[in-house]
Amino acid sequence: MQNPLLQVKNLNIAFDTDRGQIRPVRDVSWSIYPGQTLALVGESGCGKSVSALSILRLIPSPPGRVLGGEIIFEGRDLLKLSEAEMRQVRGKDIAMIFQEPMTSLNPVYTIGDQIVEAITLHQHVKTKEALDIAERSLADVGIPAPRLRLKDYPHQMSGGMRQRVMIAMALACKPKLLIADEPTTALDVTVQAQILELLRKLQHERNMAILLITHDLGVVAENADTVGVMYASRIVEYATVEDLFDRPQHPYTEGLFRSMPRLGGKTDRLETIAGTVPNPARFPSGCKFHPRCPRMQGDPKCKDIEPATREVQSQHWAACHHVPNFEQSPITIPHLVHRRSVVAKATEEPAII
């Protein structure tokens, strides 16, 4: 069997703050294979961005620190690398794109300068060659007249164009893994679709793995192969995208699906999950979802014991006491080799907006 490109095992991260310790990532495990898209889904503050940043070791420290766990990339534990070795991984093996394309480019440099900087950092090429590579990577992300655009400043471009530039910059060194932290959240819906389409196309061409961080289940359905649902710093459900959408096991995942708007449905109000997201500084006892959970029904177990993430069905992990046969299911480290069966239909070359 193929080896995973990146495997995160029992990752624990803490932030030491004035008001005590906060644990934004607790016992998180997942893996990603070449060419695969793993989506981490969850609401704001559930720890999905922090776990992504921790892969590149970009968590500000202090206050952040890794309490334990392993991040194994191609057989090496990234947490054990020196800062200099880590700089070689950043940008070259693992690249990242951010949520806000409007602020992700330095306003005082042309986009050409910025892409060339990323290239010359990891490849021993002359500036002229780097410019050629930069031009090609701009062409790859569908920017017309790339040679001219290299001389543009970020403020001369629209949000969608800037996100394309960010992707071009991230992909210029041909990384094996791309971390996309809410890459389309700040863009409007048509541009979102174009950017995701572009990512799919480039992923297919380069057999690149993508870690997609999002809170948008629509984006997950269209793009992910496997999905980890995060709630209150933990992965509460982990499965293939088809499995998750067809047979959600965790009440939080069920709640997420119920609260999605449906085409053709005649409802005045969208359903919501009762209660609010728990404050990471004051998590409830036991299962962190129990105060909002429709399945709890006064069960003291939910209140007292936090359920482990168990393989409740073959290739499907969940952390809920009320899943059938939960106690008998084995506790295993979640990992899935899976490609989505239905590839979203590739549309024509998208228009530039």
Add this chain to the structure above:
Amino acid sequence: MTAIRAESDANLTVAAELAPLTEKPRTLWRDARARITRSKLAMICLGIMACYVVVALIGFSGLLNHAIEATVGPGSAPPSTASVSLWAGTDFLGRSVLWRLLYGARVALTVAFLASIVSIVIGTVLGLISGYFGGCIDAAIVWLFSTVSSIPWILLILALAFVLKGQEFALPGIGKFTLTGVPTIVLALGLTSWVGLCRYIRGEVLKLRERDYIAAARAIGLRDRSILFRHILPNVFHLIIIDFSLGLGAFVQSEVVLSFLGLGVTDQPSWGRMIDDAKLELLKGVWWQMAAATIAIFVFTLAVNILGDAFRDALDPRLRGVD
């Protein structure tokens, strides 16, 4: 018909592709330059500054070396039109005030420029490091500048000037130096006046380091040094230019204060020394030497302040009105 249509379409495409070439992009600096050249007052001040620089260069060329010491008339002669040397009268030794005044620009500008550079280098580097790294480093630097700024400025500068003056130090491979007039003043002023800029830059860096493009720079594998100097420094450079232009005037005045207190330049004419020399003469009604030096300082300070304001208006986007 179709051919014509196709041709005009082709022309349109060409025009669309060429447009970005002819229209230069609006950058902060290009915008600022346009704003400054548009302002008449700023351009006049720039002209005045240029005159001062030319006069200082004449001082450096040695053309005035003889004129400043020569006796051109009786002691304390009032201004007269009899000869150029007498336009601004003579001092108590009969030396021409005009020539000494012109020569004084040399000291004033040297002190102002060099002290500005010393203070900017210290303030910028400490501000960048403090804001970017935070933690203990930040705490230490904040402690340092709080301490420096809590000591009354004039006391600190006097103490420094006093300690530095006549200090010998050896530069390996170059030789031994003794700190005399101008370098002493430059160091004393430079070492005491970086706090404002340092604070300002630290605050700005605290804000900038949270920007996504800094995270993105880290994510492509840049080291801290490159991020600080290549990605953050250019974004605070407008603060440095504003501080530089506003600092020039203040440093010229400080030179006067130091000379007035007897800690300034002693080996060559300077505006501060002229005012110091003239303070007793003034009681005897000899006003011209005091007046000449004061006017020279006044015009210089006014020009750099207006220019500094113009730079600030042009470079600080928060101060821009709608226009």
